[in-house]
Amino acid sequence: MDFLSIGADALWIIALSIMAGGARAAWRRMDAQTLVPMRGNWRLPRNQALILPVLLALLLGVALLWAHRNAADLAYNVIFFGARATLAAIVAMMHLQWLKGALITLDAEGGLKS
Secondary structure (H helix, E strand, C coil), rough: CCCHHHHHHHHHHHHHHHHHHHHHHHHHCCCCCCCCEEEEEEEHHHHHHHHHHHHHHHHHHHHHHHHHHCCCCHHHHHHHHHHHHHHHHHHHHHHHHHHHHHHHEEEEEEEECC
């Protein structure tokens, strides 16, 4: 096991925990029947909308982990570390931006608990 791979794993764990924490905070502000805006006019029930992005990020992280662990030499390890570290931050920031927009929309519609 390589220290670059372990470092990238740690960054993905941090990103996923940030995403899960944000989803948990949003979960508490919504009723169970709330339809959360995803993109445009597309909406999903609260349970699916808050769990699905975190689950997809986890699957992306596992796929990158598998590819990183199969990297043969140092050059590939450095490339995969950079890609995994960058994507972890990008995915977490995109999730937080989407969550902020969804909460603003729901608040304007009166769909949040006070």
